[in-house]
Amino acid sequence: MSSITVPPPKCLQKTFVAPRRHMFGPGPSNVPPRILAAGAEPIIGHMHPEMLEIMSDIKSGIQYAFQTQNNMTIAVSGTGHTAMECAIFNAVEPGEGVLTAVNGIWGERAAEMAERIGCHWALAKHKPVLFFLTHGESSTGVVHPLDGIGDICHKHNCLFLVDCVASMGGAPLHMDKQGIDILYSGSQKVLNAPPGTAPISFSERACQKVFNRKTKPVSFFLDMTWLANYWGCDGKPARIYHHTAPVSAFYSLRESLAILAEQGLENSWQRHKEVAEYFHEGLENMGLKLFVKDKNARLPTVTTIVAPPGYDWKEITSYIMKNHNLEISGGLGPSVGQVLRVGLMGGNSSKASVDMVLEALRDALRYCHKSKV
Amino acid sequence: MSSITVPPPKCLQKTFVAPRRHMFGPGPSNVPPRILAAGAEPIIGHMHPEMLEIMSDIKSGIQYAFQTQNNMTIAVSGTGHTAMECAIFNAVEPGEGVLTAVNGIWGERAAEMAERIGCHWALAKHKPVLFFLTHGESSTGVVHPLDGIGDICHKHNCLFLVDCVASMGGAPLHMDKQGIDILYSGSQKVLNAPPGTAPISFSERACQKVFNRKTKPVSFFLDMTWLANYWGCDGKPARIYHHTAPVSAFYSLRESLAILAEQGLENSWQRHKEVAEYFHEGLENMGLKLFVKDKNARLPTVTTIVAPPGYDWKEITSYIMKNHNLEISGGLGPSVGQVLRVGLMGGNSSKASVDMVLEALRDALRYCHKSKV
Numbered sequence: 001m002s003s004i005t006v007p008p009p010k011c012l013q014k015t016f017v018a019p020r021r022h023m024f025g026p027g028p029s030n031v032p033p034r035i036l037a038a039g040a041e042p043i044i045g046h047m048h049p050e051m052l053e054i055m056s057d058i059k060s061g062i063q064y065a066f067q068t069q070n071n072m073t074i075a076v077s078g079t080g081h082t083a084m085e086c087a088i089f090n091a092v093e094p095g096e097g098v099l100t101a102v103n104g105i106w107g108e109r110a111a112e113m114a115e116r117i118g119c120h121w122a123l124a125k126h127k128p129v130l131f132f133l134t135h136g137e138s139s140t141g142v143v144h145p146l147d148g149i150g151d152i153c154h155k156h157n158c159l160f161l162v163d164c165v166a167s168m169g170g171a172p173l174h175m176d177k178q179g180i181d182i183l184y185s186g187s188q189k190v191l192n193a194p195p196g197t198a199p200i201s202f203s204e205r206a207c208q209k210v211f212n213r214k215t216k217p218v219s220f221f222l223d224m225t226w227l228a229n230y231w232g233c234d235g236k237p238a239r240i241y242h243h244t245a246p247v248s249a250f251y252s253l254r255e256s257l258a259i260l261a262e263q264g265l266e267n268s269w270q271r272h273k274e275v276a277e278y279f280h281e282g283l284e285n286m287g288l289k290l291f292v293k294d295k296n297a298r299l300p301t302v303t304t305i306v307a308p309p310g311y312d313w314k315e316i317t318s319y320i321m322k323n324h325n326l327e328i329s330g331g332l333g334p335s336v337g338q339v340l341r342v343g344l345m346g347g348n349s350s351k352a353s354v355d356m357v358l359e360a361l362r363d364a365l366r367y368c369h370k371s372k373v
Numbered sequence: 374m375s376s377i378t379v380p381p382p383k384c385l386q387k388t389f390v391a392p393r394r395h396m397f398g399p400g401p402s403n404v405p406p407r408i409l410a411a412g413a414e415p416i417i418g419h420m421h422p423e424m425l426e427i428m429s430d431i432k433s434g435i436q437y438a439f440q441t442q443n444n445m446t447i448a449v450s451g452t453g454h455t456a457m458e459c460a461i462f463n464a465v466e467p468g469e470g471v472l473t474a475v476n477g478i479w480g481e482r483a484a485e486m487a488e489r490i491g492c493h494w495a496l497a498k499h500k501p502v503l504f505f506l507t508h509g510e511s512s513t514g515v516v517h518p519l520d521g522i523g524d525i526c527h528k529h530n531c532l533f534l535v536d537c538v539a540s541m542g543g544a545p546l547h548m549d550k551q552g553i554d555i556l557y558s559g560s561q562k563v564l565n566a567p568p569g570t571a572p573i574s575f576s577e578r579a580c581q582k583v584f585n586r587k588t589k590p591v592s593f594f595l596d597m598t599w600l601a602n603y604w605g606c607d608g609k610p611a612r613i614y615h616h617t618a619p620v621s622a623f624y625s626l627r628e629s630l631a632i633l634a635e636q637g638l639e640n641s642w643q644r645h646k647e648v649a650e651y652f653h654e655g656l657e658n659m660g661l662k663l664f665v666k667d668k669n670a671r672l673p674t675v676t677t678i679v680a681p682p683g684y685d686w687k688e689i690t691s692y693i694m695k696n697h698n699l700e701i702s703g704g705l706g707p708s709v710g711q712v713l714r715v716g717l718m719g720g721n722s723s724k725a726s727v728d729m730v731l732e733a734l735r736d737a738l739r740y741c742h743k744s745k746v
Contacts, residue, residue, distance in 0.1 A: 003639070004440055004547075004638055004639055005440060005547070005549070005550065006436055006437050006440050006441065006442065006549075007437070008437055008634035008635075008637065008638070009430070009433035009434060009436070009437055009634060011429070011430045011433050012430055012433065012434055012627070012630060012631040012634045012635075013631070013634075013635075016411065016414070016427065016430075016624065016627060016628070017414065018414035018415045018416075018417055018423070018624065019415075019417060019423060020415055021415070021417055021418075021421075023416060023417075023418065025418060027617065028416050028418065028419065028617060028620060029416075030415070030416060031415065031416045031621075036413040036414075036415070036621075037413065038389065039412060039413060039621060040409040040410065040412060040413035041389070041390065041391035041409075042391045042392075042393055042394070042403070042404065042409070043391075043396060043401050043402075043403060043404045043561075043567060044391055044392060044394060044396075045394075045396065045398060045401065045700055046401065046568065048394075048700075050391070050392060054389065056384070057382070057384045057385055057389075060382035060384050060385065061382060061385055063379055063382070064379050064380070064381055064382055067377055067378060067379050068379065069379065077451065077452060077455075077569070078450065078451050078455065078594070079450060079594075079616050079617050079618075079619065080616075080617065081593070081594045081615075081616040081617075082451070082594055084594075085592060085593065085594050109593065112593055113592075113593050116589050116590070116591050116592070116593060117591050174377075174378070176378070176379075177378065186617070188416075188617060194416060194619060194620055194621035194622070195419065195617040195618065195619050195620055196450070196569060196619030196621070196622055216489050217489070218489050218490050218591040218592070219458060219486075219489070219591070219592065220454070220458065220482065220485055220486050220489060221451070221452075221454045221455055221457075221458050241705060243452050243453075243454040244400065244401060244452050244453065244454075244559070244561060244568040245452075245568065246452065246567060246568050246569030246619075246622065247401060247567055247568055248404075248409075248412060248567035248568075248569070248621075248622075248625075249567070249569055249619065249621075249622065251389065251391070252621075254385070254389060255389070257385060258385040258386070261381035261382060261385045261386075262381075262385075262386075264381065265377055265381070266376070266377055327418055327421075332614060
């Protein structure tokens, strides 16, 4: 039984060097050297005092980015989808109603997640206990207004859950003032950290429901009772081992939040707005059309451009990747085939980046085959 | 609505530098500079061709480490616990029976996970569809024999699920020859990569069950139908966007598998065995007792030492951390208060490391207060 039957694979003999690319798609965005260096610091234990301090710093950074005083604020050890499941798994129980605003792919996925754990789609006659809305819909390029919705939800004893993966740091957002009960984001957009960690926060109202369930959430890994303890949010003196957190990814996340705090949230919102407007003007000057007509509904982080008529959009994105070493992408979910998507987030949100994208698009429209479609 | 109410947190102004420590606890273990450097390569897209190639390399590396030809071999974008939930969520449906060998904390947790999704504990009269066993029980320091169990499971039409988080690469394991149907591990033990990714593999028999379910798994994020497509294991030509993989963590994981392939799996097994024996001999020469009496049942990666009578074990681990900059830990779950645990895994598995631990223990036993307990 001791000898091996599967030999060591030859493909692993090659040294991997990542190509240097302008990551101007809807994410992940480029990670600046300072954040990459933080992530390459030596490993410490997931429960060492220094790690608990990093987690405390991350909590403060998220509270700032979300504009919330919520004590129950943590980073999930996973991607945006993990945070989405964390929110839904903890907030609702089987048999309860969930109302989902489907304004793009994320609403569809939230509805599917709720369905998988035995919740039903709430209609007018079923009172929903949770309302899901995507703030920055990266599939359509729409930023959805949030003011007033929390109040309506609360009047109907419903929690207000918001996805800000693509908007946080790039568009104004005030968790507490806007009455958002659960808010989550991702690390790989405006924060410019590698994908793999996801900020999430629960209001006092959300905690009342989450911590008074009749049933346990389906996931042990995402159970907020455990996570609240690990993050020191439950007021208990002892931290109990729950899971081994992605130590390096927490280093990067902390650094990315430190950069946001240095730059200032309002400055970041303002810069994303100005750069987006400069970009949109440039696109229209080139004769391209924006997918979102209403200027106020345009997401400042991810721009959707109507796929240029007569062109194969795939040829355009491939041409730009090949000749400009620059990623822009096609549509996603409901917008597939209809749009090109350009994300300029965090450090990538600059007029210099805009000029590069416009030049690449101009070039692609000149050299791609108009006859193909 | 535009002005902020939560100011930027001062704690993020401090530059974080990780302390350099000998990570000789049960994990995470030290990450060598080569793996840290791989993880600090610039970000590319989660569906770029180079990324898909990295994922293909990772798949080959896991097949080697697991000694399997299974096509359905991937890395989960999460920790060992995520892989554990991935296995259970996909393999069983509500109402089915799961049998769990509880030889430490991991069996307990697997049972809890199955219970949360509506499975019942299988007893003699309920036929289980899944049998869970931990190969390397890091909480007790036991390596459990695997030969023959797969056959018994298959005779009873039951899948054999094995946790090798703490044993893979450190103790002989042959997924195919031993008839294991689902096997998962973690990145932060013998592989010496940062925590946050988790190898998992499904046999043909497991796939028959996983892909012929009546109900969808509770988790969209961990649904193997989606993951199989993202990893190119389902034979379909198009890869559909599922989630944004932790790109940097996959770089590190690939590098760690490349190192294992370079060193050779059998050499790694042999080295862990020899180093563990050298360590155990040293401990006994010091008058310390091993928690696992049967030599053949001792896990070569994580050693459990009977907590020295008359001492407070917490004082010992704190003393060693403070004065030797070295992590060893106490018990976990059923072994809390009873043992000290020392993990020497991957690059940390060397006689030099053993000598450091023995010296630290000798020192602690001399200077810690024997009267305390």
